[in-house]
Structures are given as structure tokens and as C-alpha cells.
Amino acid sequence: MVARVRRTLGTRAVGHAGTLDPFATGLLVVLVGRATRLARFVERQAKGYLAEAVFGVTADTDDLTGAVLDRQEPTTWPTQDAVREALVGLSGTHLQRPPAYSARRVAGRRGYELARAGLEVPLPATPVTVYGIELVEWLPPVLTFRVAVSPGTYIRALARDLGQRIGVGAHLRALRREWIGGLRVEEAVPL
Secondary structure, eight states, rough: HHHHHHHTOOSEEEEEEEEOTOEEEEEEEEEGGGGGGGHHHHHHEEEEEEEEEEEEETTSBBBBTTTEEEEEEOSSSSOEEEEEHHHTTTEEEEOOOOOOSSSSSEEEEEOOOOOHHTOOOOOEEEEEEEEEEEEEEEEEEEEEEEEEEEETOHHHHHHHHHHHHHHHOEEEEEEEEEEEEEEEEEOOOOO
């Protein structure tokens, strides 16, 4: 995206505020010229997402791009109330273990570089805050939910943790960033 904006505007001074996973869609804040210095302020803002998790299948990346680690299909799926209660249990501030395939650095290297090389990725858990999380739709095995989080929160890890709470595992299959601070995807300019 940054390369395309550079070509289109004819400038090298282009940056972005917060990466999106390759399969994700939605708001990507691109800064141009002297505004690139503002990236760190945008990145520190809360973020909102619409996400879809698939229960019963875990993956090494915690999303649809990874290798399947396990499949489980319960005789009966949890009720909507049980899923809603598990979601509420993710609210607040807690420690989150980032996915092995993440951009977090370990000994100077990105976690995904180590994971792709087949090495153990000892990423320490970090504090994150889930400001709000709500069930949008539960059509087993797919859960659609909306979430507002602090910077540094991995929605893939939330899906993984939610699957563990339910007892059948889960991974993220779709993710759309809807907002960062006061910036909304509806007001964004398409590429």
C-alpha cells in the first residue's frame, strides 16, 4: 500500500500507522510528507474491528492462513448465551500471548521469521485491554463479533483464546478494521 501511494503521489515520504494482517480488510491510515511523524500518535489509539472466528479448528497462525493443528466437532455446539458469556470473559485488561506468527520481535528478529524457520518462538505475554466485545451473530461453527481494543492486541489471539474458553479451539477467518481513534473506515478514501 505504501509503495502504491508513493508511486501515485510521487514522493518517498509515505508511512502507515498500524499494519493489517494480509487477509484483513478495512482502515489503514497512510501518512504523507511531514505528517509521517504523526504515525506514533495514531498507533497509540484504540482500534475497533469486526471479526469472524471458526470454532472446532485450530491453526498454527491462529488464522485461516495457517496449517491446521486440530479439528474437533462437538456433539452439540455451545448456546448463544454461553458464547456471549465467553466473550464477556475476554473484556478488561489481561495478559495476551501473541501468535507465534506475529511481527513482535524476539532477540532482534520478527516472530514470524522464527516460526517460518521452524524455530520455537518464545513470545512473552503482554498486557492488552479489551474495551468492549459483542456478539453479532452465532451460526455454529462461525461466530461474528465486534471488538474495541488497545494497541498491540491481536484479534487472532482473541479468537484462539475464545476457542480455548469454549473448549473446541478456534481460529480467525475474517477481520475488518472499522476505526482507529476518531478515524472511521466509512470516511476513508479508497486506494
